[in-house]
Amino acid sequence: MIAKQTQAAWIVIVSALGLSACAPVSPWQRGTLAKSSMAIEPTPMQTMLSEHTHNSREAASANSSASGGGCGCY
């Protein structure tokens, strides 16, 4: 079961990367990409808060770069 899930995870990621073989997009064609709704993190403040909360209630940490967060010992 776990092996299958892991496999599925890799398939999703590899196929996502595979998609990146794509047509070039010139700078003047990037207007849509530049909309704030298209930002990788469209709601950074809220995301920071949600991730902090999820980290204190779940085993999987959302990211692996040190950003503090404290013990969460409650």
Added chain:
Amino acid sequence: MVVIKHIKAVGRFVSGHLKANQPKGKPQATASPALQALTVAALALPGLMLPAASAAEEDEVDFQYSHYEEGQRDLYGAKSTLHPIQVDSVLGKARVSLSDRIKFAFNYVQDTWSGATPYTTSPLAAGGNEPIRQNTASGKTIVTGASPITETQMYLSKNFVPVAFDTNTGKRLLRTLQPVHVLAMASPETRKQGDFKLGYEWDEAALNIGGGLSVEPDYVSSFGNMGGRLDFNQKLTTLDFGLSYTNSDTSAIMDHDAEPYVIKTAFAQQIQQTGGLSIIHGNRQDWAGSLGLSQILNKNAVVTANIGYTHSTGYMNNPYKAVTIIFADPTSLGSDPSHPQALVGDVKTFLEQRPNERNQFTTGSRYIQHIGFADAALHLDYRFFHDDWGINAHTFEADWVQPIASTWTVTPKIRYYTQDAANFYYPYIISKQAFSKTVITGYDANDLPITTTTAYNPNKLPANFSSDQRLSAFGALSGGVTINKKLSKAISLEAGFEYYTHAGSLKLGGGGDGSYSDFNYYLVNGGLNINLDALGGGGGHDGHHHDGHHAQPPAGVMFGHMLKKTNDIMVGYRYMYSRQAGDMLHGTGVASDKQIQNHGCVQGFTGYCRVTPAYMDMGMHMLDIMYAPADWLNLMVMPQFMDMDMDMRPLKGVTVNPIQDHLHGGHRTGGIGDTGMYALFKMFDNDIHHVHATVGLSAPTGDVDIMIRRMHRKDNGYLHYGMQLGSGTWDFKPSLTYTGQLDDWSWGGQFSATTRMENHNGSGYALGDVFQTTAWGGYTLTRWLSASVRGIYTVQQQIDGQFNPVSGTDSLGNTVSNVNPGSKANYSSGPMDYPTSYGGRYWDVGFGLNFTVPSGTLKGNNVGVEWLQPVQDNVNGYQLQREGAFSATWSVMF
């Protein structure tokens, strides 16, 4: 500044591209605003991978408040009156360009939490949540709550299934493996974290270093990180990398209610005994690395992928979580003659024992697609997590970012999370051996038995165990919405809501934990974003800036200036910190412990004090938002966030009673304080002199009903007056301010008052009225720096009324009408528990500096600091001496 460079580069490109359709000779710099916006936006793209990196393109300041609250847990019939965990947080972020290419970011976070949380999990049949019974006046016994029981005996069937019998009839009530959480109460605690990031940007790369410190009374964590970004393939592809190190020290005072009953032999080397307290020490280190790639797929889609690895070693336990182990000796069958078919088990709790090493791997991908017909963006996110504790987890998330009518953005979100249990997770453990067994091994010469006692064999227990539900198998579904409203180019407001439900049955593929551990929470937040680039970026609002030479009043003076023009807006942040420590005073003189003991608590049950404050720290974060509907009227709203920390010491000559006197680790409180609303009226204004009057109301949004948690099986009533977060009353706050300025000199004076508009608040008392007079002089040293000196005289009256009596149970389980400090049931008290020991007359001198950024994108930003040095205290009753107060302000005008 690098953004500008990009704009120029692409601006050239865009203009060149458009040239064919434009009349010749049109200067390049005058591209239409729409185009400019487009190109500016296009250039926000580099640094796609790290949200912080991409956002770092703009100089901005953010403030956010959030409230987290859990729902009640199912205790299977036990009545818990404990409030579930709740957390109040404030977050401040600032990001500024120190030069074109050097970026600096600073974050400050403060959380205060309190409430009931699972301490351990035990079989339902063990009765871990013992009813708290109160004997009422009419002779009835009622159940008013539940109290955790972690050391007891219980019955099990021959097959090691927990059973429970009715104590009166002997009938079997339960035969089940059903676990139930045993809840314990966490007193308010506050965590503070500050961190920074310093970055250098090239045209197609960036490098940054950062670090920070997170401090809780029992956990201190420091961290450093470095990272970078590389753009290539004409910025279609971005590569990110990061490396970090974290070092964390635990030094946790073990809960004095639970400590005598919890077995901690595995940590004997790490436990230090001081003054009757057990403090557990531990160190933990984490190394982490990450790599990310983002790729523009086409003009409407972006994809990202990343991998991460974290290696952790050391003490990774939660010092407040225990595992219940039932020692059931198979040979104990029938040892209780009333239940001959049952085994008798010893219920014990052990501090959780996690492995001291953990390796975590994460990988994930995000796909972002623009949806043309709605002009919206769909974000799809997937993450996979694996560690060598046996946990695999998957996270799926979808966000729909919908802009509406150019100034609104509504973002509904849905998230699903699922994880396996750690391989050392047990709700509880049944060990088929005796906890301790005494056998007769022979008889001595006098025919007296010789006995040998053998303890349990630790090798028969698992090497690692934890009942922390974060390590159990479960799934979680959450959904929410974020709403963003742009008020102007520079200011936007954001509000968010999330509801989260954790359930064993939601685990992907089934096999999750039982429903006993299900819980849910909600999270609400509100924030303010100020874009400093939009402010200084010359959006056509010339003449909009306030005069940089205008003298600012000292940082500690509130309502010290007015906005001059109709429709002006000012946003500011104000921090105040004060500390009391050192001698106890009575009037202007030092009070001896003997004096305090005999005269500080005369109205209490014992008629004398047992404890006295050792120190008290108070911090206040205030947001300062001001608007001028007319040039003679300013409106202002000022929400506040407080945190307080106080510790006590026993008075000399008092024999400490560990049950009565809570002398260790202190008390902390924090959360929203009172909210002020003010109107400022201009009364006189010429080139030199200015006078304005302020009338204000303070709304009682801060808590005044914070109680000390139940300890030693008895209730403890209200926490000291000075530790409550607000006044609890509607207050009237008038003031009159005069300021003057001539050349490099400035001066001013203010009279202000705070009067309570109600006789008492919901808890039975009203703080004393406050009257303050201050006068200052300032000198402008340079174009951007001025200094000030100020004198302050303050009078505060004592507290009117007193805490309402709180009924509760004493240590014998009897209902008593009052359990407040000083009462018969809770006779330990100090001067801080008495209304007469509040208020006084104070002289202070203040020394301040004001910095105003004279030019550049941050032009007009003002930062002020002031230190208030107490000169004389003349206190009512018995109070701690003041050590000083620090004020810091930041403000910017639009």
